[in-house]
Amino acid sequence: MIFNxxxxxxxxxxxxxxxxxxxxxxxxxxxxxTETCIECALCIVVCPVGSISRTPGTNAEPVCRPAQESRV
Amino acid sequence: VKTIxxxxxxxxxxPGGSTAARFAARNGxxxxxxxKRQEIGSPVRCAEGIAKGWLEECEIPPDPGWIACNxxxxxxxxxxxxxxxxxxxxxxxxxxxxxxxxxxDKALARLAVEAGARILLKxxxxxxxxxxxxxxxxxxxxxxxxxxxxAGITIAADGFESQVARWAGMETGLETCDxxxxxxxxxxxxxxxxxxxxxxVGSCAPGGYIWVFPKxxxxxxxxxxxxxxxxxxxxxVKATLDRWxxxxxxxxxxxxxxxVAGGISTNKPLAAxxxxxxxxxxDAARLINPLTGGGIVNxxxxxxxxxxxxxxxxxxxxxxxxxxxxxxxxWRDRMQKSHIRNWKAKEKYNQLSDDSFNKIIQxxxxxxxxxxxxxxxxxxxxxxxxLVADFVDLLWA
Numbered sequence: 524m525i526f527n528x529x530x531x532x533x534x535x536x537x538x539x540x541x542x543x544x545x546x547x548x549x550x551x552x553x554x555x556x557t558e559t560c561i562e563c564a565l566c567i568v569v570c571p572v573g574s575i576s577r578t579p580g581t582n583a584e585p586v587c588r589p590a591q592e593s594r595v
Numbered sequence: 596v597k598t599i600x601x602x603x604x605x606x607x608x609x610p611g612g613s614t615a616a617r618f619a620a621r622n623g624x625x626x627x628x629x630x631k632r633q634e635i636g637s638p639v640r641c642a643e644g645i646a647k648g649w650l651e652e653c654e655i656p657p658d659p660g661w662i663a664c665n666x667x668x669x670x671x672x673x674x675x676x677x678x679x680x681x682x683x684x685x686x687x688x689x690x691x692x693x694x695x696x697x698x699x700d701k702a703l704a705r706l707a708v709e710a711g712a713r714i715l716l717k718x719x720x721x722x723x724x725x726x727x728x729x730x731x732x733x734x735x736x737x738x739x740x741x742x743x744x745x746a747g748i749t750i751a752a753d754g755f756e757s758q759v760a761r762w763a764g765m766e767t768g769l770e771t772c773d774x775x776x777x778x779x780x781x782x783x784x785x786x787x788x789x790x791x792x793x794x795x796v797g798s799c800a801p802g803g804y805i806w807v808f809p810k811x812x813x814x815x816x817x818x819x820x821x822x823x824x825x826x827x828x829x830x831x832v833k834a835t836l837d838r839w840x841x842x843x844x845x846x847x848x849x850x851x852x853x854x855v856a857g858g859i860s861t862n863k864p865l866a867a868x869x870x871x872x873x874x875x876x877x878d879a880a881r882l883i884n885p886l887t888g889g890g891i892v893n894x895x896x897x898x899x900x901x902x903x904x905x906x907x908x909x910x911x912x913x914x915x916x917x918x919x920x921x922x923x924x925x926w927r928d929r930m931q932k933s934h935i936r937n938w939k940a941k942e943k944y945n946q947l948s949d950d951s952f953n954k955i956i957q958x959x960x961x962x963x964x965x966x967x968x969x970x971x972x973x974x975x976x977x978x979x980x981x982l983v984a985d986f987v988d989l990l991w992a
Contacts, residue, residue, distance in 0.1 A: 532854065532855065532856045534640060534855065534856035534857045534858070535754065535755055535756030535857065535858060536755070536756075536776050536777075536856060536857055536858035537858075538756035538758075538858075539754075539755040539756040539757065539769075539774075539858045539860070540769065540771075540774050540776075540823065540858055542768060542769075544761055544768075547758070548756065565771060565823065567829050568776075568823065568826035568827060568828070568829065568831065569774060569776040569823050569826065569858065570776070570829065570830070570832075571776050571777065571778035571830070571832035571833050571856040571857075572778065572830055572832075572833045572856060573828075573829035573830020573831075573833070573834075574830075575829065576829060
């Protein structure tokens with residue numbers, strides 16, 4: 524995941540929504556991803572201001588998956 | 596590493612945390628409230644509309660200092676521009692007062708201090724101390740210094756993005772369909788009616804709504820919530836609100852004084868809200884009203900119940916899971932039925948088409964102003980029986 528710190532409002536929407544608990548609020552960088560990220564892209568769409576985008580070259584498909592699958 | 600000892604530790608000084616701390620401290624146990632930011636109540640991440648009816652239950656005296664606006668009711672606008680007016684006495688949990696969260700949160704923290712709680716600002720938890728399934732406090736940092744807090748009971752009140760609950764091993768994961776993403780401006784220099792909190796429903800905000808809550812002359816919180824399962828594009832939440840505002844002549848001269856965002860959970864109650872030595876309250880416990888997205892009432896009531904149980908547990912020397920489940924049971928007795936009803940209502944609400952919203956609000960708008968909820972429903976049943984049939988099981992749930 525690519526993160527735009529300048530756009531981030533530190534609102535925590537991505538942190539609380541992440542199904543694998545892979546995002547942390549970080550004092551200096553805004554947020555940080557851990558290795559457990561599965562590139563499900565839920566954070567990309569729930570971020571109200573579009574501060575997260577997909578790492579080029581990754582091809583994990585679903586942006587918005589059916590509810591049942593979003594849980595790990 | 597420095598170690599602080601306390602009976603009850605509350606992580607997060609929002610409304611839920613401060614209320615938990617107050618009701619623990621007033622029952623005579625050592626209570627420490629920690630807040631990661633340097634100022635309680637800031638930055639605001641809230642639409643700031645609350646109902647009035649519950650304040651007494653939580654022993655919160657209404658104070659003009661934190662009341663920004665006292666609207667007489669709510670207006671719900673349909674996609675085709677009709678509006679239904681609901682008097683504030685009948686607007687349920689939605690509206691009643693528009694408040695200043697920066698001052699409201701400080702007032703609640705002050706009540707906690709007056710009850711005997713201590714506060715540490717700029718102090719955050721970085722992990723939970725767990726041994727054999729029991730939580731014994733946290734490790735953290737206060738003003739740049741690492742330290743441990745040992746506590747008989749740790750209460751997580753750290754909001755939607757709660758890490759404390761997850762570190763403690765609680766299951767707080769959400770389905771995508773139970774998440775709403777929100778964005779709000781505080782707009783000044785606009786035309787707005789201070790007598791009403793306005794709600795705009797339908798496809799302008801799929802799986803949510805747009806709100807305009809007056810904050811004072813020419814100023815309002817203008818925000819949007821959209822269900823996460825209805826989102827497709829990065830930045831869609833803000834972009835949707837921007838487009839909507841651009842289409843409103845009354846906002847054409849408006850400028851934003853502030854922008855805020857946040858996640859809202861709209862799930863059914865969690866299976867567990869306590870473990871040994873550990874409780875969670877408010878947004879951290881996923882206790883937001885799933886239909887309206889309102890979190891303050893649930894935070895304060897759960898905080899009160901948790902604080903009371905925590906004090907009892909410490910005094911009786913039993914901070915085990917079974918004892919702490921008294922809190923969970925008290926919450927379920929008080930709130931679970933309406934929470935589940937609101938969750939079901941949300942599921943129905945999310946399925947309504949613009950045409951259905953138009954019909955419902957047209958009917959409501961023809962009812963006499965300030966009619967009560969029952970008479971509004973009867974008018975609806977009479978006019979659109981098919982539309983209402985879907986909701987009948989909710990009304991008698």
